[in-house]
Amino acid sequence: MITSFAPGRAELLGNHTDYNAGLVLSIAVDRGVRLTGTARADGKLLFRSRELGQAYEGSLDALAPSAEHPWANYLLGVFDEFRRRGLAIGGAELEIASNLPLGAGLSSSAALETSTAFWIQQAFGHALPPLELARIGQASEHRFVGVMCGLLDQISSIFGKAGHATFIDCRSFEVRNLPIPANAKFVIANSGVKHSLVASEYNQRRAACEAAAQAFGVPFLRDVDSRRLEAEGGALPPDVLKRARHIVGENERVAEAAGLLARGEAAAFGQLMFASHESSRVNFENSCPELDRLVEAARGTPGCLGARLSGGGFGGATINLVEAGAEAGLIAALEAAVPGTACLVTSAADGARIEA
Numbered sequence: 001m002i003t004s005f006a007p008g009r010a011e012l013l014g015n016h017t018d019y020n021a022g023l024v025l026s027i028a029v030d031r032g033v034r035l036t037g038t039a040r041a042d043g044k045l046l047f048r049s050r051e052l053g054q055a056y057e058g059s060l061d062a063l064a065p066s067a068e069h070p071w072a073n074y075l076l077g078v079f080d081e082f083r084r085r086g087l088a089i090g091g092a093e094l095e096i097a098s099n100l101p102l103g104a105g106l107s108s109s110a111a112l113e114t115s116t117a118f119w120i121q122q123a124f125g126h127a128l129p130p131l132e133l134a135r136i137g138q139a140s141e142h143r144f145v146g147v148m149c150g151l152l153d154q155i156s157s158i159f160g161k162a163g164h165a166t167f168i169d170c171r172s173f174e175v176r177n178l179p180i181p182a183n184a185k186f187v188i189a190n191s192g193v194k195h196s197l198v199a200s201e202y203n204q205r206r207a208a209c210e211a212a213a214q215a216f217g218v219p220f221l222r223d224v225d226s227r228r229l230e231a232e233g234g235a236l237p238p239d240v241l242k243r244a245r246h247i248v249g250e251n252e253r254v255a256e257a258a259g260l261l262a263r264g265e266a267a268a269f270g271q272l273m274f275a276s277h278e279s280s281r282v283n284f285e286n287s288c289p290e291l292d293r294l295v296e297a298a299r300g301t302p303g304c305l306g307a308r309l310s311g312g313g314f315g316g317a318t319i320n321l322v323e324a325g326a327e328a329g330l331i332a333a334l335e336a337a338v339p340g341t342a343c344l345v346t347s348a349a350d351g352a353r354i355e356a
């Protein structure tokens with residue numbers, strides 16, 4: 001019997017920077033997906049999800065996405081990626097047990113992929129570099145699920161460290177862990193709001209970022225700093241300039257925040273979170289009234305040091321940095337500000353591992 005565990009993640013700072021080859025700070029959360037099971041010599045693949053109350057049956061010989069059990073595709077794609085790399089694997093009987101809410105902005109999908117990758121490599125005796133395991137999870141989601149995600153979620157799930165943030169350079173994929181002040185907790189507030197135009201808005205934002213980079217003659221907005229943007233950006237269409245301001249500003253905030261974390265300056269770090277949200281609201285326009293109300297409520301709550309929308313935006317969740325002991329007051333304020341908001345408290349936790 002082999003058990004693997006992979007945590008979910010939260011984006012702490014650096015919004016929409018990943019596909020601009022930029023900088024992100026994330027944490028692995030203290031919840032995740034646990035896979036328990038045994039290898040099978042007959043090539044059969046049997047998965048059970050406790051949360052969904054469903055079972056999937058298939059075989060390595062006929063590895064293809066399942067229309068009937070879409071959740072199984074997160075695992076199947078990982079098996080397929082090992083095979084595509086010429087790595088010998090067998091069948092498996094696996095039980096999924098998770099305490100991560102699905103679709104709540106904590107990337108249960110990446111946790112499931114990552115847990116599967118760790119399980120397979122342990123069961124069949126492989127030892128891939130951690131970054132390669134992240135790429136396997138990403139490729140699985142691209143090929144078997146059809147979501148063209150970046151690497152942020154998988155890297156965060158793998159490289160997370162208790163009490164630390166994970167700093168990711170999305171160009172070099174250099175990853176570093178930076179200490180988080182000891183009494184800091186995080187509250188994730190899921191507004192439950194989902195706007196219907198998320199996909200088209202997301203694509204428009206990406207296109208605007210690409211247009212801005214092209215106008216500056218650079219491959220990615222990562223290569224433009226705020227001084228150059230303000231000096232030379234006047235010819236850009238006003239919307240494109242605002243989108244670029246967000247990305248360039250986020251990269252600079254992450255770089256500054258990394259220094260603040262190294263010096264233990266939690267209050268100043270929190271101010272950068274508020275600044276990030278303000279830029280989302282005004283420049284990137286990926287906030288919404290509910291998220292703005294959550295951030296305003298956080299700003300007025302004693303012990304809350306920072307708050308911002310986390311993830312894609314247009315609904316979804318905020319992340320709040322709060323001093324230990326102030327969590328309950330903050331949650332009450334958030335739930336009052338936007339009824340229906342679901343809050344959970346987490347601290348930065350360790351990344352994926354084999355448990356037994």
Ligand code: ADP
Nearest residue numbers: 049051071096098102103104105106107108109
């Ligand atoms: P997020 O990654 O933000 O949680 P996604 O929509 O990307 O949201 O991924 C959620 C999907 O991942 C679920 O719809 C399901 O298919 C799969 N999944 C996550 N957790 C589980 C689980 N415990 N059991 C089965 N499938 C799961």
Ligand code: MG
Nearest residue numbers: 107108109110
């Ligand atoms: Mg996901």
